[in-house]
Amino acid sequence: MSIIQYRKNPSHRFSPLAQLSELHREMNRLFEGGALTDTATGWGPALDVIHDTDRIEVVVELPGLRKEDIQLSLQDGVLTVSGERKAVTETQTDETHRTERFFGKFQRSIELPAEVNPDKVDASYKDGVLTVTLAKADESKPKQITIQTN
Secondary structure (H helix, E strand, O other): OOHHHHHHOOOOOOOHHHHHHHHHHHHHHHHHOOOOEOOOOOOOOOEEEEEOOOEEEEEEEOOOOOHHHEEEEEEOOEEEEEEEEOOOOOOOOOOOOOOOOOOEEEEEEEEOOOOEEEEEEEEEEEOOEEEEEEEEOHHHOOOOOOOOOO
């Protein structure tokens, strides 16, 4: 949502922090060559991608979600995590109200740094952290070459 849209809609307040966060996401998308966050929704969970010679591990922070609220897919070397965080409805008795948590639908698509075996993918979810472990395909693993002497 742009600054102008915030001002046109009186139910939305201008948030410099939200605008800076949106700019950061757009810069990441620009430099990484793909849409990592569905910018129409306005938020995406933080994640880490770790890989070694045998596997790729993707760790996604999704506090407050149930595993039933999370969808995970793998297609053409792109891992997609999507879902929805429901807004918490509270009765406000104070005059001041502040909301900094993001709610609504989200989607993160990560282009994996190597080919993976789609039959060897494990996912676990504990304490608001999704961990996806993907075994690298044999073709993408480094090969040792023996040098012979004459």
